[in-house]
Amino acid sequence: MNETAMVARDRTLPALRLQCAGLYAIWFREVKRAIRDRGQLIGGVSRPLLWVLIMGIGLNPYFRGEVYGEVRFVVPYTYLQFIFPAVIALNIMYTSVQSAVSVIWDRQFGFLREILVSPLPRATILLGKVLGGATVALFHGCLVLALAQFADLSLSLGDVARGLVLMALLAFGSHHSGSLLPAASAPSRASACSPMP
């Protein structure tokens, strides 16, 4: 070990590959943690079940353009179809913010410091964190999308692809804004690991 270590003292990856390796490590950690977190997964499944199957189907008959028994206007959707995109967005946003807030826990439990003393630039750390959280959020969005048939939605492949792109954008964006929360919170402890450029 000793000799090989001495010889290989300068055998590190070139700069760009180092960035990619670091990005991959941070992304993979986020995903792995999410898979192991049973509570988050249960939340991700139960929220759409509650909204689509119970509330959605339950409230469907009351969602008509009728006032005092008289039909005034015709709504082109069922209630379930109406709320379906919102449930997807809800699930994505909730998961994104939850994983953005995990930065606070990384800091509180010390792991953030391990990342901060690594040679990765801060931007790469943030990007890895956001991509990881967004991947998990996108997956939780897909959990809802899988319930589309219960909402009487017939989606073509193109629709699904377009939806996925929008969902990914939403996940990325909401994770980013969620990441501002840890930055804004608890400045008193920030001194312990305030990031240097």
Next chain:
Amino acid sequence: MTAAIQVDSVAKRYGRTIALNDVSFDVQSRELFALLGPNGAGKTTLLHILCTVLHPDSGTVRVAGIDVVSQPTRARRVVGVVFQDPSLDDRLTVFENLNFHGLVYGVPRGLRRQRIDALLELVELTEWRERLVRTLSSGMKRRVEIARALIHDSSILFLDEPTVGLDAQSRERIWQYLGRLRQERELTIIVTTHYIDEVEGCDRVCIIDRGRVLAVNSPETLKAAHGQQLLRVLPREDATMMEIMTAYPDKTVRRDGEIIVQSGGDKFAEAFLSRYGGRIRRLSVEQPSLESVFLSLTGRGIRDQEAGARERTLAFGRQGGEHTR
């Protein structure tokens, strides 16, 4: 020999509190260097500056010849850090934690695996490789952290209170590993501690208190220069204790129901005995040790502190106080 670390008149303040005040010292390459001081002396702040987590307000710090303020990324590549509080991800396994570190530091895959295996063997955790970190004891976690700090083949290792909160056996083992590491590779180790008995084996000791460096030298030299005989006195009654404390106000420290008196030598001890001899239950004479060096330099013992906000939050988290964890 070249200096592995050069600290030159570094100062740091948090608001009104001065954490470090004009701190300067050098650490030679391959040296085992200890920073000794009570809680709140500025040890951790100094270490955070050395490992580029904090900026100094003034002064320069060079690690392996690299300025940590102007080139933090380069400096981070040559140092390995073991922080005071555990910084492992406890939802990942031991291997995943080590692998994460290797990836982030850009260690190529084959070399990474090889080093992880070798280092796990060194800290005797090979069979714990695939276990989740949360199932490990705190001594094992500390050992994983030491292994992790060496995966990118760092030439300088910083350890911030590596043995705090561990039982005597685990403490002993950690020092064994450190000794073995120093034999095997070119490694400069900087360790902070407030356990005086641990620094006896170090090459040089830097005594630091209230943000100032009081002395930097080898334990033997320090003992010869500042050490003095100590009398450990257990009086029969509290009244006698008060009497002794008021008779030698600047030479006595109270600890665990005993009084530690700084003795000027045998003459002092004799005079002390003839005066209080009949009212003392127990007295022991201690020859110059680093503890007496510390006492004579700072005028007090290494003090304790109540749990800070961070420890309380951690305890809350361990009880399962937060669902995201």
